[in-house]
Amino acid sequence: MQTSSSPPKIAILGGTGKEGPGLAMRWASAGYQIFIGSRQLEKAKSTAVELNAELGLETIVGLENADAARQADICVLTVVQTAHQAALESLREALQGKILVDATARVDFRAPQPPAPPSAARIAQDILGPHVRVVAAFQNVPAHALKKNLGQPLDTDVLVCADNFEAAQAVICLAEAAGMRAYYAGSLDNAVVVEGLTSLLISLNKQYGVKTASIGVTGLEKD
Numbered sequence: 746m747q748t749s750s751s752p753p754k755i756a757i758l759g760g761t762g763k764e765g766p767g768l769a770m771r772w773a774s775a776g777y778q779i780f781i782g783s784r785q786l787e788k789a790k791s792t793a794v795e796l797n798a799e800l801g802l803e804t805i806v807g808l809e810n811a812d813a814a815r816q817a818d819i820c821v822l823t824v825v826q827t828a829h830q831a832a833l834e835s836l837r838e839a840l841q842g843k844i845l846v847d848a849t850a851r852v853d854f855r856a857p858q859p860p861a862p863p864s865a866a867r868i869a870q871d872i873l874g875p876h877v878r879v880v881a882a883f884q885n886v887p888a889h890a891l892k893k894n895l896g897q898p899l900d901t902d903v904l905v906c907a908d909n910f911e912a913a914q915a916v917i918c919l920a921e922a923a924g925m926r927a928y929y930a931g932s933l934d935n936a937v938v939v940e941g942l943t944s945l946l947i948s949l950n951k952q953y954g955v956k957t958a959s960i961g962v963t964g965l966e967k968d
């Protein structure tokens with residue numbers, strides 16, 4: 746359990762794929778305790794071993810998703826988009842009392858179009874109930890960018906949507922610890938816009954032959 750002086754412990758649920766490991770490595774490098782979650786314990790453990798080896802650490806631990814969620818203060822959901830609802834339903838009990846960060850981008854690879862409300866993050870809040878504080882973030886941060894130049898700041902901004910401002914602030918701190926700028930962008934309903942931007946970023950990647958297109962906000966002053 747987190748105390749006021751200790752940093753939050755972080756679980757990455759579905760942390761064995763493309764997006765989760767990059768976030769895990771950046772937070773582990775910044776000194777956070779990380780639990781990599783998977784449906785399969787062995788897969789979680791082998792991802793943790795790989796990431797520790799890459800960073801020269803021994804602090805990343807692999808667990809089944811529900812165990813990872815129970816050990817953490819803040820859980821970051823990075824399961825494949827199509828498993829979003831089923832994963833949340835199966836982890837509902839383990840997530841009670843936590844902050845759940847939903848990184849789900851709504852990308853239709855067949856026919857790109859703006860997603861319709863409700864946002865994936867709003868769906869998550871409805872599934873998890875009032876004792877979980879859902880925060881939408883990192884949907885526009887490409888896995889390739891996270892893994893590139895580890896230890897260096899990322900030239901990217903994160904729009905953080907939540908109904909609970911305190912939970913949003915906690916996630917803004919995490920984004921900054923991982924080398925990103927982050928801003929509170931309103932309620933969970935606003936997340937539908939952020940989730941839809943990722944399709945546009947994929948089009949930009951194709952157009953410009955990169956894998957790292959992300960977003961930047963201008964005109965805001967931040968300490």
Ligand SMILES: NC(=O)c1ccc[n+]([C@@H]2O[C@H](COP(=O)([O-])OP(=O)(O)OC[C@H]3O[C@@H](n4cnc5c(N)ncnc54)[C@H](OP(=O)(O)O)[C@@H]3O)[C@@H](O)[C@H]2O)c1
Nearest residue numbers: 759761762763764783784823824825828849850884887888
């Ligand atoms: N990739 C990116 O650049 C990027 C950028 C921004 C946001 N996102 C978002 O981040 C999330 C993860 O994206 P990704 O590219 O990392 O996905 P991914 O690599 O395709 O999959 C991530 C993990 O999802 C788990 N998974 C697969 N099927 C599942 C199921 N039926 N039930 C539960 N878990 C399942 C797998 O973990 P186990 O087999 O170990 O359980 C897998 O390692 C998505 O919502 C995506 O929109 C991705």
